[in-house]
Amino acid sequence: MAKLRVYIAFVTNLEAFIDLASYEILFAVCTECSRAKQIDRYELAKKYGLYSPINAIRPKLKCNACDRKTVSVVGKANGPRD
Numbered sequence: 043m044a045k046l047r048v049y050i051a052f053v054t055n056l057e058a059f060i061d062l063a064s065y066e067i068l069f070a071v072c073t074e075c076s077r078a079k080q081i082d083r084y085e086l087a088k089k090y091g092l093y094s095p096i097n098a099i100r101p102k103l104k105c106n107a108c109d110r111k112t113v114s115v116v117g118k119a120n121g122p123r124d
């Protein structure tokens with residue numbers, strides 16, 4: 043598997059799941075304990091719809107480490123490419 047790129051960009055309010063490139067991955071960051079976790083963009087797109095804004099899921103995320111609902115930043119990064 044190729045190494046993960048360090049390139050990280052924050053998702054804007056205008057971006058929907060359909061706007062993501064195939065190699066891009068999504069992750070959520072907890073502002074309370076700084077825990078970052080990759081989230082399943084395909085499962086989320088299926089659940090909320092390909093055309094819904096990615097940031098709309100932010101209030102629904104909960105941090106598994108500190109149990110707080112402070113997962114307010116969803117970013118994207120380049121996943122491994124073949």
Ligand SMILES: [Zn+2]
Nearest residue numbers: 072075105108
């Ligand atoms: Zn946390």
